[in-house]
Amino acid sequence: MGFVRYEENKSYSMRFSEEQKMILESARSFCQDTSSIEQVRKLLESAQGYEDNVWQQLVELGWTGIAIAEAFGGSELGIEAVVPIVESMGRNLSATPFISCTLAAQLLLRAASPEQQQRWLPKMVEGQIATLALLDNEDWGADNTTHQLSDDLVLTGEKWFVDDAATAELFIILTQYQGSARFVLVERNQLSEGAIKAHALIDETKRSAKVDFTGVTVSADAVLAADNVEAILADIKLIGALLTAAEAVGTTSSCLNLVVDYLNTRKQFGKPIGSFQALKHPSVDILIKLEGARSQVYHAATLFEEGKGEIERDLEIACRMAKASANDALLMAGDRAVQFHGGMGFTYECDAQLYIRRAQWSQQQFGDSAHHRKRLAPLLLN
Amino acid sequence: MGFVRYEENKSYSMRFSEEQKMILESARSFCQDTSSIEQVRKLLESAQGYEDNVWQQLVELGWTGIAIAEAFGGSELGIEAVVPIVESMGRNLSATPFISCTLAAQLLLRAASPEQQQRWLPKMVEGQIATLALLDNEDWGADNTTHQLSDDLVLTGEKWFVDDAATAELFIILTQYQGSARFVLVERNQLSEGAIKAHALIDETKRSAKVDFTGVTVSADAVLAADNVEAILADIKLIGALLTAAEAVGTTSSCLNLVVDYLNTRKQFGKPIGSFQALKHPSVDILIKLEGARSQVYHAATLFEEGKGEIERDLEIACRMAKASANDALLMAGDRAVQFHGGMGFTYECDAQLYIRRAQWSQQQFGDSAHHRKRLAPLLLN
Amino acid sequence: MNTDPDTLAAFRQEVSAWLEDNIPEDPGFLLPLTFMEVGTDEQLAFLVAWQRKVYEAGYLGMSWPQEYGGRGMPKVYQDIVDEELANHKAPIIFNTIGLGWAGPLILEMGTEAEKQKYIKGILTAEDIWCQGFSEPDHGSDLGNAQTRAVRDGDEYVINGSKIWTTHGPYGKYMILLARTNPEAKSKYAGLSFFLSPMQAPGITTSPIQKITGEYGFAQTFFDDARIPAECLMGEEGEGWKLAMRTLEYERSVEGGQATSYCLTSISSDDLIETCRSIQRDGKPLLEDPVVQDQLVQFILEEKNLQLNNTRGKLPDLCTDYPLSLMLSGKLEATELCRRMRQYAVSLQGAKGGLYIHDNDALDGAIWQHGYFNNFSATIGGGTSQVQTNIIAEHALGLPK
């Protein structure tokens, strides 16, 4: 007796091309080489959180242009090619502004005029750092902004959680202009002294800041062309959720490896502690959550490819499920990694702290699990 | 390092009198004697689900009058004295109409005129069986009834889940009379042929029926005096929740004993299976849920005593918490009892089935856990 | 045979149309959701007729060789049929031990004579098969089977007992694991595999009443039972190997099964419908945000499983823990089912206390019944606790 089969009549597409495979392999070895755990620890206290030469190598690999059209010097692949890179970065806790830059480019591709794209995207392909400034506070569920662009093009307001602000040359700001939402571009040299205040993040591998744009005057061509800002914003948040999920999947995997190694090594009461079901079975729970999240992430990536960038209902569901699953997997992995290391787990020296901290940070990027379940309810239940 | 202390500044009263202790001891031994597991199994297929002579003994012990005023022949104790009896019954899966009769008496004490009380309560002390007919369908959350009593005192409508209807002499019905809710009394001999249709319950130790009161004409003195029906109904539902919780606590305890005995006896891979943490640790989870539920039940019983029957906010909270906790404890115990018995657990012959079935029935009496949490939210969070 | 998309789409159309015309009406008694639930003669007669009808329409054993009764077509055709059976919530194809285990094994490892003798009867449901692996005292420990088979001339004499024999009382044949050599150097090497008749003298079955109150399993007793020596499959001592191969068909969706449609699934879709139909606080339960949150979580987990299935076919995406998807599918699916069903019972308000013989029960108490029956899946074929050990040790590499 015993098997259960689920109906398979719906399409659950997943593909992984030779090209994606090559990217994944290349990304895994790049991140292993450039982001050993010693390297990660060395960067914890640095201001910018990553090394310029690593970023330069990454640019040379072509990744900053991977999802940008050929016309601007990119490879014109889609998000499905970004996912394996980000997953590999997560695996090695590799910190670079890659996600910030990718999201900024995706936003420009959707919201900027051809001239605006021509002005910025080639620079970004070459490694110039750009970032998004979306939030006014902690509430990523809010659907409006208090940030203002006056009729005479002067900005008022600060933005929270501007990732990689310390080295960004270009900021894409969500603001209100003449009564409706708009994106506007600000360059680093327009900011006043002290405008950037670094957040003290729980995840010491990441960098983010509160940035005050008050008083900056922008030119008319810094206002992005698109007026369907809500729709574009929704897309970008979903891409952000997916990329964070992909990163978290990589991180969960290395966290689980850390746990498994310890359980195989550490002995108590004369046995490796991994032989105790109280540690063994929760490790399997982590594995199962991880595998589910990984499937969701690559399913979403596949739908991106199929949709050629269009985000329809199925893809929205996939991105949200990916993020909710990845959050839960990494949260459990980080928490149990600390607990299962016993006394050692309580020390800063033990690598488990890197993972539990990353888990808290990661769940809050583009929505925690409860948020995504709430958004999924009308999509799935009506 | 290591201890955590909770603030103890609030009152969490719990007392257990010598009188309660004597009742508990007497009830435990009575139920052991009259409701062995063989006896329980023998009654599964019987129509009334209990034996008359057991009921008669119970009447002689004075329990049918335990929470009824001395004026009517009772002992004038409160719900706090009923709780240890019901817990003991739960422990032995003892099936009698005791809960039905207790709730009916409590309703009459709150809603009936002195004359109505004088007419019925002495008979109930002497063992006449009475029961409540409250529900029109499955929705115990609904706050209205479709049942009707016409101006000329004729009833229309059926009631669901009338417990112990098969032997009840008196039915107390929630109905609508002249636009507002009322309780009305119907005697067994007023029912038409075939009015009582037994439900097929998941818990084969329990008896309940759908009863059609359509066409029954009642006399004016069968309409209970009280017009604050909603308030009384709310009280009765809370008492019902508490008594079901007390019963479930007893049941959980014997279910856990069944599991522990099996884990200590059954060997696999050369060891008693109780030495495997995968079985051992969930058993502790059951224990912890059970202990919490038991504390909630006796706390609520204490508040009943303090309030002399008045149900205030603290007592409402206590009853709801008791029911939610007891539901969850018994549901987990029943589920794991089946699973942990392996192949044996899948058979009807194994006693685990009695517990998992009781758990499903019990959670639905006077509200499942989610229902009570929903009702607790405004009480606790505002 | 053509497998281009248009041909397959047309075939799917054809099957769907056939099913719409041919799925039998509700017989008025409870139909089994899984092959393990066949407990009454009327259920059996109904399911035998249904299987034969599907076979005669050409929709069963489609990828099995024509010379033994199959259709010799690409497996994708059977997959399409199975999907359409699920889509139409057709009655189950119940002869699972034959169709899913014994049949594939005989086709893969059997002799020509065995193929000729057994395959067609499996497809037509003329021969109902049952399984004799588990024993009363060695539930999770198959290698320790103690039922003895002693060669005596042209016969084997069998003594012992097997338990959880699905279809035991109806069975014509049993795949039987028995010990031919108690002195073998390892306990595994002493086991042999038989395609045993059930009607032999000395074989009796005794039905087991399930937790649901119904029947469907039996205990089988061998009391100096004599079966022909040619019932031995392979050689003496090959029993463990053949049993393990059989279990692989059970665990994998990709075996040589004549059909993989052996249960009527209850899925999150049904759970949503249930929540729409239940009233709580005077409103459909589906509008309750707390219920919605839990439903979404179930749907997400269900989708995880389906996507894992797809990903399992892409080895480049399974490099971290190559065995984990294969080993964890049963655990996840059966435990998710258990939780979903238990939850569905809890949602029903007072109706959650009703059971299968009550006309007022919600959907015939399918959730209550399904919850109880589901324990056969979290216990049978290795309990969830044992499955978790296996995953820990083989997928994660944790110590025993």
Place this chain on the structure above:
Amino acid sequence: MNTDPDTLAAFRQEVSAWLEDNIPEDPGFLLPLTFMEVGTDEQLAFLVAWQRKVYEAGYLGMSWPQEYGGRGMPKVYQDIVDEELANHKAPIIFNTIGLGWAGPLILEMGTEAEKQKYIKGILTAEDIWCQGFSEPDHGSDLGNAQTRAVRDGDEYVINGSKIWTTHGPYGKYMILLARTNPEAKSKYAGLSFFLSPMQAPGITTSPIQKITGEYGFAQTFFDDARIPAECLMGEEGEGWKLAMRTLEYERSVEGGQATSYCLTSISSDDLIETCRSIQRDGKPLLEDPVVQDQLVQFILEEKNLQLNNTRGKLPDLCTDYPLSLMLSGKLEATELCRRMRQYAVSLQGAKGGLYIHDNDALDGAIWQHGYFNNFSATIGGGTSQVQTNIIAEHALGLPK
């Protein structure tokens, strides 16, 4: 001394008034929530001053004998003070190893000379105490302690290392478990108990950075450290007995502690306030029904604990599993705390990513910080996993 209700109520009034006047202002740096979190000199100075102030007001060690610096009053007075400290969310009374463990032990089992020497300094916070039980390689297995103490004339020579020494760098005395006889017939019989100075030659401490990024624990090294022979408490070989008695003070609320106020609790009340202050989808999170459902569940579990505590004093209601409430309190409380805190972090929206040094962090990131610190409680004093074994074996009677 009078313990009638009116007298006690008046006393509570008096304490409450004193606290309102005397609780120090927010010093502008993070205050420890538990005695294990004291990691900087400024925190230490603040807490020493606060403890002394409470002592001098007469509110510490109230039930300890007057001749050693206590007040000789009924314990209920100290209970009232402790409750009022909690009600006012006063800073912690930090010298817990002295007040809660060493002090009660010395008062119960110590010599007159030991009482004279040690008790008062514990109360005044002049003498900070630390604990030397755990060793790096034997986290959960105290009986296996390997630190050696060898008698040499009027001294013991100590070699080895202790870990998780709270207040190690500030400690004046340590309660030290060391092995005096490696050849004893049982490993337990070889252990002895010392009231050791921390300033002796050969004793060094090395601070351990915690997961939170802060300090508060140390590793203590004994390198031919010499301590006076009179530091031995009781006889050689009594170490295990004395250590176990000490742990009972730790585990029980009913010990002889000078105060049981050693942490500022974060409770479900704080969680509710947090949910009121967080915006999600433009509304206070407290209005979200899914959040409400979870909060109610936490409050219920918190109340379970409190009620269990009360019930534990009524033996007639603890006849089923007499040891279970006593053994399970730590596990339940610490695990509930962990889940509540982790949940509170998850609720904060983007702010959940901020940490203690960020001025925009919600409530100074008390939940993030508390969540991390809480692992000292689910790991220290026996991990939750080991605690669960203990309950299974001793309360339920399951096999080892």
